[in-house]
Each structure stands twice: as C-alpha cells, then as structure tokens.
Amino acid sequence: MSKVQFPKRKADGTFCVEVTLRVTTSDAEELLRRMTNWMNQWVKANQVWIRVWEPSGRVEKLRYDEEFKGIPRIVFSDSREIKIQVDGHFSARWWKDWLVLKIIQELKEAFTEIQANGSIKDCDS
Amino acid sequence: MKYVDPKGLDWGQWDDENGKRHYWYFDGKVGSHNGHTYAAVQGLANGGSRLVYDDSGELFRIRNNSRNYLEDVGRWQAASVTNPAQDQVNQLAGFVHGVGSALAGFNPGAHMLVNAATHQIGGADESDPGYHNADAIGNGLVLGAAIFTPAPEAEAAAEGVTLFHGSDAVSIDNILAEGLNQSAAAERGGGDIFWTTTNIEHAQFFAEANPAGGSPALLRVDISHPALQQLMQKGAVEVQGTTYKFLGSAWQELNKLATFSRVP
Numbered sequence: 001m002s003k004v005q006f007p008k009r010k011a012d013g014t015f016c017v018e019v020t021l022r023v024t025t026s027d028a029e030e031l032l033r034r035m036t037n038w039m040n041q042w043v044k045a046n047q048v049w050i051r052v053w054e055p056s057g058r059v060e061k062l063r064y065d066e067e068f069k070g071i072p073r074i075v076f077s078d079s080r081e082i083k084i085q086v087d088g089h090f091s092a093r094w095w096k097d098w099l100v101l102k103i104i105q106e107l108k109e110a111f112t113e114i115q116a117n118g119s120i121k122d123c124d125s
Numbered sequence: 126m127k128y129v130d131p132k133g134l135d136w137g138q139w140d141d142e143n144g145k146r147h148y149w150y151f152d153g154k155v156g157s158h159n160g161h162t163y164a165a166v167q168g169l170a171n172g173g174s175r176l177v178y179d180d181s182g183e184l185f186r187i188r189n190n191s192r193n194y195l196e197d198v199g200r201w202q203a204a205s206v207t208n209p210a211q212d213q214v215n216q217l218a219g220f221v222h223g224v225g226s227a228l229a230g231f232n233p234g235a236h237m238l239v240n241a242a243t244h245q246i247g248g249a250d251e252s253d254p255g256y257h258n259a260d261a262i263g264n265g266l267v268l269g270a271a272i273f274t275p276a277p278e279a280e281a282a283a284e285g286v287t288l289f290h291g292s293d294a295v296s297i298d299n300i301l302a303e304g305l306n307q308s309a310a311a312e313r314g315g316g317d318i319f320w321t322t323t324n325i326e327h328a329q330f331f332a333e334a335n336p337a338g339g340s341p342a343l344l345r346v347d348i349s350h351p352a353l354q355q356l357m358q359k360g361a362v363e364v365q366g367t368t369y370k371f372l373g374s375a376w377q378e379l380n381k382l383a384t385f386s387r388v389p
Contacts, residue, residue, distance in 0.1 A: 006335065006337070053363040054364045059167065101366070101367075101368065117326055
C-alpha cells in the first residue's frame with residue numbers, strides 16, 4: 001500500500017489538485033478573464049522548463065505535458081479568492097515544483113491582485 | 126546617476142582538460158580568451174544568476190548585469206575584520222583598479238571582488254581588454270551610488286544561509302528529534318532528497334502538499350557558509366534559484382553541520 005496520501009490517486013493513477021489563492025479585486029469577472037487568458041498563453045509558452053543546478057551546472061529539462069494533462073482551469077472566482085484545478089499524469093514527478101515554483105510564482109508576479117498563497121487539496125475533497 | 130553598460134557584457138565559461146571550469150566576463154559577446162573558446166554561461170538570461178566558487182573556496186554569484194555582475198556571497202571571512210578600513214588598505218595593496226578602488230570606501234568586503242575579478246575567476250592580466258573593461262565597470266559603479274554597499278541581507282549572509290523545509294508535522298518532529306533519516310522519510314512518503322528553499326512561502330506550499338497528508342509544518346535549517354560550501358564541493362547539495370536540495374549522502378553530515386528548528 002502506498003504511503004503517499006496526497007494527492008489522492010484515481011484508479012488509473014492520475015490525480016487532480018485544487019489550489020486556492022487569496023485575491024483582492026473589485027471586478028472578479030475581469031480578473032477571471034485575464035487570468036484565464038494568461039494561463040492559456042503561459043502553458044503554450046512554458047512547455048519546457050530548464051533548470052541549471054549549481055555548482056555542477058547540471059541541466060535538467062522538465063516538460064509540462066509530462067506532468068499535467070491540460071491547462072490549469074479556474075473553477076471559482078470572486079472578489080476574495082480564486083480556485084484553480086489542474087490534472088496530473090500518473091507518472092507526474094515534478095508537479096509540485098511546476099505548481100509552486102513556476103505556475104503560482106509567475107501568476108503572482110503577473111497579478112498584483114493575488115495577496116497570498118492559500119491552500120492546496122484534492123479536487124474532490 | 127546610474128551606470129548603464131552599453132556593450133552587453135556576458136559571462137563565459139570554459140572547462141579545462143582537468144574538468145575545472147573557468148569563468149570570464151566578456152566585453153561584448155562571449156568568445157575566445159587566452160586561446161580558449163568560452164561558451165555563454167547558461168541560466169543568466171532574464172536576470173538569472175549562478176553560484177560559483179573559486180580556488181580558495183569563496184562563493185560568488187555571477188550575473189549578466191554590469192551593475193552586479195559579481196557578488197561575493199561567501200563573506201564569512203570578512204566577519205572577523207575588526208578594523209575594515211585598515212584591512213582594506215592592506216588587502217587592496219597592489220590591486221587598485223576600478224572595482225576595488227571604487228568600492229573600498231563603501232564595502233568592507235570589497236577586496237574580495239578585486240581578488241575574484243582579477244585572479245581566481247577570470248585570471249586577468251592588465252594587458253587584457255577585459256581588465257580595463259572591469260575597470261570601467263568599477264568606476265561606473267561609483268557613479269551608481271554604491272550599488273555594492275552591503276545590504277542587510279548581505280550582512281546576514283555573512284553568517285550563513287537560512288533554509289526552510291515544508292512537510293507534515295510528524296516528519297518535522299522526527300527530524301527535530303532524530304535528525305534526517307532516509308528510512309523515516311520513506312515511511313512518510315518522502316524521497317531520498319531533502320528539499321529546502323530560502324523562500325518561506327514556497328516551503329509553506331510544500332508543507333500544505335505533504336505526501337503524508339498530515340498537518341503542515343515548517344522546519345528552519347540554519348547552516349553556515351563554510352559548511353554549505355563543504356557540502357557543495359562534495360557534490361552533495363545542488364542549488365537552483367531559491368531551491369537547495371541535499372542528496373541522501375549529505376544527510377548525516379547535514380545533521381552535524383546544520384541547526385534545525387521549528388517555525389512557529
């Protein structure tokens with residue numbers, strides 16, 4: 001039996017996680033539209049993530065589509081929070097790095113409305 | 126007035142026959158230096174930086190940014206300086222060029238920039254255009270209003286590095302009680318790499334996403350620069366941006382070298 005409790009795996013080994021971010025906006029609809037556009041463009045432009053590890057200079061090439069089944073989708077938004085869900089492959093290994101160090105990090109840099117990291121959980125919990 | 130370098134200076138690297146990597150800061154595009162063909166250092170685009178260390182074990186961060194192309198991040202040696210002004214005078218003797226002379230009035234650790242820029246990192250000689258290029262940059266920095274003046278975080282860095290590890294509360298308690306242990310980590314769904322970051326928000330997120338599904342908790346790891354350097358030289362730790370990963374082979378040593386505490 002796997003000791004990994006999170007994320008919860010489906011029968012085929014895939015999983016879905018939901019990230020909640022706290023935001024402040026007076027126009028949730030507009031924020032939703034801009035974030036959705038950003039997400040679509042970001043995934044197209046960031047299919048490959050190259051990490052250079054020091055001091056060896058070792059190059060690590062990570063591919064988005066090896067971790068995730070599709071583009072992150074915003075499933076809820078209002079003036080105080082947004083919820084983003086993303087589906088992971090059964091073989092996903094670096095999905096947390098992608099989510100924390102790339103997607104959310106760059107989302108926060110692009111949208112000043114995001115106030116802080118919220119939480120992460122399984123989509124169906 | 127800020128200094129803006131119009132030439133687009135870039136770091137290059139070349140590996141000698143012994144596998145030793147040499148770095149050189151080029152005047153313009155990366156090319157040849159001293160008969161060796163250098164390749165552009167990867168990862169420096171868009172504000173990126175890399176950690177390198179010289180023959181004396183000093184750690185430096187390099188950037189393709191003329192304003193802070195070389196930053197001494199391993200200045201623990203400077204911590205023992207009791208009379209910075211006199212120390213600079215002694216150590217700068219014979220090294221008076223743009224960078225050193227420009228910074229000596231601002232930064233007690235400035236002499237290390239001089240040493241690194243002219244000897245260990247670049248191996249410069251005064252006939253080389255790069256030397257004069259560095260000279261110009263140094264003088265430019267003077268006009269740039271003390272960009273290398275020690276910032277509070279730089280002073281803190283002289284003491285060491287503070288890292289954060291996010292996990293479940295039971296795992297954090299185990300580390301605090303027993304130290305890092307690979308079999309214990311495996312029991313909680315962890316791997317054979319101890320991941321840490323200087324960014325506490327990132328660590329908080331990893332804590333939330335802990336594989337054991339337990340209550341999230343944060344561990345603080347304080348490690349001195351010499352200890353970190355020791356592990357890096359053994360290839361037991363790798364750094365990328367804010368992420369520091371310690372391979373399993375480093376754990377026992379890390380238990381001895383680092384101080385662990387729980388973030389309230």
